[in-house]
Amino acid sequence: xxxLLKLPFFTDDQRSFARELDVNARQHQWPDxxxxxxxxxxxxxxxxxxxxxxxxxxxxEPWSMLTNVLAREVLAYHSGIADLAWAMQALGAVPLLxxxxxxxxxxxxxxxxxxxxxxxxxxxxxAGSDLSRISLRAEKVGDGxxxxxxxxxxxxxxxxxxxxxxARTSDDKRGISCFLLDTRLPGxxxxxxxxxxxxxxxxxxxxxxxxxxxxxxxxxxxxxGVALGxxxxxxxxxxxxxxxxxxxxxxxxxxxxxxxxxxxxxLADQPIAQGILAEAKARLDTSRLLTYRAAWEYDNxxxxxxxxAGVAKWQSTENAQWIIDKxxxxxxxxxxxxxxxxxxxxxxxRPLRIYEGASEVQQLVIASExxxxxx
Numbered sequence: 001x002x003x004l005l006k007l008p009f010f011t012d013d014q015r016s017f018a019r020e021l022d023v024n025a026r027q028h029q030w031p032d033x034x035x036x037x038x039x040x041x042x043x044x045x046x047x048x049x050x051x052x053x054x055x056x057x058x059x060x061e062p063w064s065m066l067t068n069v070l071a072r073e074v075l076a077y078h079s080g081i082a083d084l085a086w087a088m089q090a091l092g093a094v095p096l097l098x099x100x101x102x103x104x105x106x107x108x109x110x111x112x113x114x115x116x117x118x119x120x121x122x123x124x125x126x127a128g129s130d131l132s133r134i135s136l137r138a139e140k141v142g143d144g145x146x147x148x149x150x151x152x153x154x155x156x157x158x159x160x161x162x163x164x165x166x167a168r169t170s171d172d173k174r175g176i177s178c179f180l181l182d183t184r185l186p187g188x189x190x191x192x193x194x195x196x197x198x199x200x201x202x203x204x205x206x207x208x209x210x211x212x213x214x215x216x217x218x219x220x221x222x223x224x225g226v227a228l229g230x231x232x233x234x235x236x237x238x239x240x241x242x243x244x245x246x247x248x249x250x251x252x253x254x255x256x257x258x259x260x261x262x263x264x265x266x267l268a269d270q271p272i273a274q275g276i277l278a279e280a281k282a283r284l285d286t287s288r289l290l291t292y293r294a295a296w297e298y299d300n301x302x303x304x305x306x307x308x309a310g311v312a313k314w315q316s317t318e319n320a321q322w323i324i325d326k327x328x329x330x331x332x333x334x335x336x337x338x339x340x341x342x343x344x345x346x347x348x349x350r351p352l353r354i355y356e357g358a359s360e361v362q363q364l365v366i367a368s369e370x371x372x373x374x375x
Contacts, residue, residue: 001018001022001073001074001077001247002019004285004288004289004292005018005019007292009066009292009293009295009296010066010070010292014064014066014067014070017054017057017067017070017071018070018071018073018074021054021070021071021074021075022074022077022078024052025074025075025077025078025079025082026078028048028078030045030048030078030079030081030082031044031045031081032081033080033081033198033199034198034339034344038081038198038199038200039158039159039200041081041199042081042084042085042117042156042159042199042200043117043159045079045081045082045084045085046085046089046114046117047114047115048082048114049082049085049086049089049114050112050113050114050115051113051114054071055086055089055111055112055113055114056112057071058071058086058089058090058093058112059089059090059093059097059108059111059112059118060093060097060108060112061097063094063097063233064299065233065236065237065294065295065298065299066292066295066296066299068086068090068233068237068240068295069236069237069239069240069291069292069295070240071086071240072086072087072237072238072240072241072244073240073241073243073244073247073288073291074244075241075244076240076241076242076243076244076245076248076348077244077245077247077248078244078248080197080199080245080344080348081199083241083244084155084199087234087237087238087241088117088118088119088120088155088156088160089111089117089118090233090234090237091118091119091120091164091230091234092111092118092119092120092156092160092162092163092164093108093111093118094164094229094230094233094234095120095164095178095217095226095227095229095230096108096164096180096217098218098226098229098230099178099217099218099222099226100180100217100218101214101217103214104180104214104217107161107162107180116161116162117156117159117160117161117162118156118160118161118162118163118164119154119155119156119157119160119162119163119164120154120155120163120164120230121151121154121163121164121165121166121181121204122134122151122165122166122227123151123152123153123154124136124149124150124151124152125150125152129357129358129361131166131176131224131227131228132173132176132224134166134167134168134176135149135168136148136149136150136151136165136166136167136168136206137149137167137168138167138168138169138177138179138211139169140169141210143212143213144210144211144212144213144215145167145169145179145210145211145213145215145216146208146209146210146211147165147167147187147206147208147209147210147211148206148207148208148209149167149206150203150204150205150206151165151203151204151206152193152202152203152204153193153201153203154201154202154203154204155199155200155201156200157190157191157192157193157200157201157202157203157204158190158192158200158202159200160183161182161183161184162180162181162182162183163180163181163183163204164178164179164180164181164217164226164230165178165179165180165181166178166179166223166226166227167179167223169220169221169223170220170221174221174224175221176221176223176224176227177216177217177218177219177220177221177222177223178216178217178218178222178223178226178227179211179215179216179217180215180217181211181215182215185209185210185211186209186210187206187207187208187209187210188204188205188206188207188209189204189205189207190202190203190204190205191203191204191205195351196347196350196351197344197347197348197350197351231356231357232303232304232305232306232309233298234356235309235310235312235313235356235357236291236294236295236298236305236308236309236312236313238313238316238317238352238355238356239287239290239291239294239309239312239313239315239316239317240291240295240316241352242287242316242317242319242320242349242352243284243287243288243291243316243320245320245324245345245348245349245352246280246283246284246287246316246319246320246323246324246349247284248341248345249320249323249324249327249328249341249342249345250277250280250281250284250323250327252327252331252341252342253277253280253326253327253330253331253342254268254277256330256331257273257277257330260332267330273330276326276329276330277330279326280322280323280326280327283319283322283323284319284323286315286319287312287315287316287319287320288316290308290311290312290315290316291312291316293308293312294308294309294311294312306365306369307365307366307369307370310357310362310363310365310366310369311362311366313356313357313362314359314362314363314366317349317352317353317359318353318359320349320352321349321350321353324342324345324346324349325346327342327345328342328343328345328346
């Protein structure tokens, strides 16, 4: 990643951070969630990140989007499970940074050390991109709340100690509230769901789960703003993770093309392969530059960057899918074997085009912002 790291988007501290993380991540033996228990792999990756001291950038203020972008690009290049551990820790922490009390934020020191696993529970069977359809109820009873309903497609189910949870406290438009959910509370059942790229994912069923009053993050009705603020920060880092996956695929494709003999030459000598590699490089650089621009604008005072984040997330994830697909094609049959780096990346990239705003949703956001600017 050294080529674009020299650009003026970054401070010297950020460049040093990215280089050191890259060296450490390259040397570390990351757990493989394909082998054994994916929950164990997630927690091992989280503890390794905590022990190294880098997780503080994901869960503490000052929160730099550029630093988080660099972290996710580097980690995704080396390990999908390490990237997921970072992302979910940040997703669980940012709602507390936005609206949490001092007592709620007290868990963030343990989160930074990798001793406390966080998560973000917002999706429901009928509430994905349209968050206004959230139906999990948090009924006010006395000084606290009682939860009834379900969440699904929730990462870190079965391993998280706390979730930033979003539930309906009233039927009006601003009736969504955010809570800090302690997963030790009685009344919850957890059901695993199996994604195409293994990691702890599942459904949470709530039956008369009693939340104390101090579980409320911010005020009643603040949940939609907290959710959108969190996703607004994290969406650009999804683009960075896609770039990390794509960069790994391109590096592996180049390595393979240089060594693969065919028709008296290497695959790298074939014009059709050279054309694919050239386009992959152009797409990757475009994606990375869009991502760095969005992160730079956020860190330099533009707290609301829906257009820039939407363009970066849409283009980076779609370009990464293209690059990884072409890299697998260049690898041929061995690339499609289960366990090859190309096959793993092919499965890891696919969900990124959906979560935190599918590509089609990003197109709507981008167009809406453009039309606002021209009126």
